[in-house]
Amino acid sequence: MTSHTLIAGNWKMNGLLSSLDEARAIAEGSSDSVVKIAVFPPFTLLHAMSEALGPDSHILLGGQDCHHEDNGAYTGDVSAAQLLDAGARMVLLGHSERRHGHKEACELVALKARAAVKAGLEPLICVGETLEQRKEGLTHAVLSKQLRDSLPDDLIGKAFHVSYEPVWAIGTGMIATDDQIIDAFALIRRVISERFGDEFKPHLLYGGSVKPDNAAEVLRLEGVGGALVGGASLKAADFLKIIHSAP
Numbered sequence: 001m002t003s004h005t006l007i008a009g010n011w012k013m014n015g016l017l018s019s020l021d022e023a024r025a026i027a028e029g030s031s032d033s034v035v036k037i038a039v040f041p042p043f044t045l046l047h048a049m050s051e052a053l054g055p056d057s058h059i060l061l062g063g064q065d066c067h068h069e070d071n072g073a074y075t076g077d078v079s080a081a082q083l084l085d086a087g088a089r090m091v092l093l094g095h096s097e098r099r100h101g102h103k104e105a106c107e108l109v110a111l112k113a114r115a116a117v118k119a120g121l122e123p124l125i126c127v128g129e130t131l132e133q134r135k136e137g138l139t140h141a142v143l144s145k146q147l148r149d150s151l152p153d154d155l156i157g158k159a160f161h162v163s164y165e166p167v168w169a170i171g172t173g174m175i176a177t178d179d180q181i182i183d184a185f186a187l188i189r190r191v192i193s194e195r196f197g198d199e200f201k202p203h204l205l206y207g208g209s210v211k212p213d214n215a216a217e218v219l220r221l222e223g224v225g226g227a228l229v230g231g232a233s234l235k236a237a238d239f240l241k242i243i244h245s246a247p
């Protein structure tokens with residue numbers, strides 16, 4: 001479960017059918033890579049991307065969110081089973097743009113994670129503090145609470161991933177320092193092992209302004225199992241440089 005580095009691209013609300021060429025280029029340019037690669041396109045592209053890459057592609061696809069119910073009267077939402085049906089194997093949950101932009105509480109993220117594993121998806125759950133929380137010395141408290149309340153017991157024994165994404169580093173060009181990442185990862189590892197046991201080691205990713213020119217430094221840090229990449233995953237050339245930076 002943790003043998004390879006995971007490099008994941010979050011396309012956010014970007015991409016049209018014409019962007020499938022970028023996905024094809026990512027697949028072609030990484031065919032010899034041992035790194036685990038995931039792309040989270042918008043819902044509208046999921047099925048088409050899955051068809052474009054083919055059933056045996058080494059690129060894992062994921063949804064950027066899911067509803068916690070299997071189906072029903074939830075206008076505008078998408079269930080975990082629907083993501084799977086469209087070709088997804090993973091789902092991004094608790095991204096700061098959902099936690100802050102859509103006021104998603106940790107408890108809702110946990111319900112979604114439960115629905116995701118029940119449907120057979122691997123959740124990639126994001127946690128991270130805002131700049132104000134960091135300045136107030138609340139980083140550890142915020143991360144601990146997010147991990148405690150967003151990770152349901154249903155994850156025990158299942159494949160899942162956690163990405164540390166300081167909110168102030170997302171899309172700002174302001175990457176966290178090595179020390180900040182090492183400190184946050186030590187806390188995340190401790191909270192997860194207290195909760196799920198020492199033998200259970202999900203991929204821990206860093207996300208926040210990872211670019212081709214800084215990826216190698218982040219990915220060589222002890223315990224960093226990969227990166228969640230936003231802006232720099234949209235162009236195949238940039239994303240491939242990041243993939244090829246992985247140790």
Ligand code: PEP
Pocket residue numbers: 010012095165169170171172173207208209210228229230231232
């Ligand atoms: C993200 O969307 O999770 C992210 C880290 O974005 P960016 O790489 O653009 O900072």
